[in-house]
Amino acid sequence: MTTTGRPNIVLIHWHDVGTHLGAYGHSDVPSPAVDRLAAEGLRFDRAFCTTPLCSPARGSLFTGRYPHTNGLMGLVNQGWEYRPGERTAPSLLSELGYRSALIGQQHESRDPSRLGFDEVHPWPAGGARCGPVSATAVQWLDAAPAEPFFLTVGFFETHRPYPAEEYPPVDPASVIVPPYLPDNHHTREDLAGFLGSIRVADAATGRVLDAIDRAGLADSTLVLFTTDHGIAYPRAKGTLYDPGIRVAFLARPPRSWNVAPAVPDGLLSHVDVLPTLLEVAGGEVPPFVHGQSFAALLRGEPGPRRTEIFAEKNFHDEYDPIRGIRTDRYAYIRNLDPGTPPRLSGDIERSPVRAGLGAEHLRPRPAEELYDLGDDPWELRNLADDRSYTQVKAGLAARLEEWMTETDDPALAGPVAGAGATRAHHEDPGTR
Numbered sequence: 001m002t003t004t005g006r007p008n009i010v011l012i013h014w015h016d017v018g019t020h021l022g023a024y025g026h027s028d029v030p031s032p033a034v035d036r037l038a039a040e041g042l043r044f045d046r047a048f049c050t051t052p053l054c055s056p057a058r059g060s061l062f063t064g065r066y067p068h069t070n071g072l073m074g075l076v077n078q079g080w081e082y083r084p085g086e087r088t089a090p091s092l093l094s095e096l097g098y099r100s101a102l103i104g105q106q107h108e109s110r111d112p113s114r115l116g117f118d119e120v121h122p123w124p125a126g127g128a129r130c131g132p133v134s135a136t137a138v139q140w141l142d143a144a145p146a147e148p149f150f151l152t153v154g155f156f157e158t159h160r161p162y163p164a165e166e167y168p169p170v171d172p173a174s175v176i177v178p179p180y181l182p183d184n185h186h187t188r189e190d191l192a193g194f195l196g197s198i199r200v201a202d203a204a205t206g207r208v209l210d211a212i213d214r215a216g217l218a219d220s221t222l223v224l225f226t227t228d229h230g231i232a233y234p235r236a237k238g239t240l241y242d243p244g245i246r247v248a249f250l251a252r253p254p255r256s257w258n259v260a261p262a263v264p265d266g267l268l269s270h271v272d273v274l275p276t277l278l279e280v281a282g283g284e285v286p287p288f289v290h291g292q293s294f295a296a297l298l299r300g301e302p303g304p305r306r307t308e309i310f311a312e313k314n315f316h317d318e319y320d321p322i323r324g325i326r327t328d329r330y331a332y333i334r335n336l337d338p339g340t341p342p343r344l345s346g347d348i349e350r351s352p353v354r355a356g357l358g359a360e361h362l363r364p365r366p367a368e369e370l371y372d373l374g375d376d377p378w379e380l381r382n383l384a385d386d387r388s389y390t391q392v393k394a395g396l397a398a399r400l401e402e403w404m405t406e407t408d409d410p411a412l413a414g415p416v417a418g419a420g421a422t423r424a425h426h427e428d429p430g431t432r
Contacts (some may be wrong), residue, residue, distance in 0.1 A: 004284050007254045008221040009150045015159035018230035019248050026170040028176045033206030041252030047268040048309045049229045052237050052244035053316050057108045062089045064289035066273030067331040068409050074315030076110055076138050081417030089274050091116025095282045099145045104133035105154030127156030128206035138211040157201040160232050160347040162193030167289050169196040180235040186356030219430050223252040234361055238345045240324035241379045245311045259300035266305035308401050317392035321411055325400045331371045332396035
């Protein structure tokens with residue numbers, strides 16, 4: 001098979017991990033299977049989701065469009081769904097002759113049959129646990145169809161809570177606490193449980209990867225691995241800081257393509273995944289897709305370099321409107337409801353780390369935040385009022401507003417209505 005052939009595609013996705021993996025420099029994290037995948041393929045070090053929340057993050061991954069355009073602006077369990085007529089990766093790939101199958105976790109619809117897959121392997125109520133999910137995926141791969149296929153495998157593990165009987169925790173003393181979290185016994189015990197869940201999910205991921213190899217599919221299969229958004233901790237999940245929107249993204253091209261392992265330069269957004277899949281499948285990218293293909297990088301060739309990504313937050317447990325732009329050097333965040341404290345999601349509020357957090361996070365948010373990532377990678381010093389950064393802030397603010405206008409962001413007109421409200425000013429993408 002050459003690099004012009006149409007590969008099978010396997011996409012494995014996890015909850016709430018961001019880049020908290022050994023492959024991304026976290027030496028305390030037990031993730032050997034994912035680390036091996038990174039060593040065998042391409043590791044994108046600056047990949048980002050479009051929003052730090054489960055359903056809308058996956059919505060962008062599977063449509064190549066931002067949450068405020070595809071309609072999935074909040075959680076499915078809060079009543080949010082894609083707008084009528086949204087086109088998804090499985091439906092578009094099916095039209096190109098791919099057999100598409102969903103196994104395990106999805107977070108885009110209360111009815112997975114709406115998502116455009118040829119096959120939906122139903123899951124009992126509750127989380128799609130990685131033991132039975134990986135077993136089903138292995139069985140499916142052992143009898144993979146003759147035609148090219150698109151298989152997604154999603155695990156619930158790594159989402160809170162982290163019960164010790166299911167995910168034996170690591171030793172809290174061995175945990176390395178990120179600089180944006182307080183280092184105390186509450187945080188360490190919480191992270192120890194989190195790392196235990198990663199160990200379980202990683203083992204299941206390894207079983208799927210082994211099945212691909214054992215079935216003789218590695219030469220013809222593009223394997224992708226990603227996380228939906230950052231870890232479920234303060235200043236991460238639910239925020240537009242890097243720990244909230246930076247994600248793991250790994251790609252192992254078909255071995256017949258003879259692409260050497262590498263760490264590609266430049267930024268990447270989850271909206272770029274769908275156009276990439278369409279290009280490697282031999283299709284055309286519809287004009288309503290917002291992302292840009294990085295298929296050339298998967299073939300080991302030079303490709304366009306993204307220099308900015310955009311992110312947003314709309315609804316989680318409540319309305320919390322935020323918009324942001326992130327470049328190679330700077331992060332600019334606009335809080336559309338300034339003067340309010342940062343809103344922790346319910347799972348973080350109920351977590352052990354919350355008990356040791358104190359009141360620092362309750363300080364009201366400013367309207368604007370600006371961070372120089374070269375000097376302050378953890379975004380702890382807001383430079384929005386620093387006069388020496390006036391020009392930088394103005395340029396980023398103007399570009400952010402330009403993006404909001406280009407994508408017909410309803411937040412430009414004020415507070416956005418909740419789930420089920422009509423947003424008639426958006427076109428049906430299938431009619432463009």
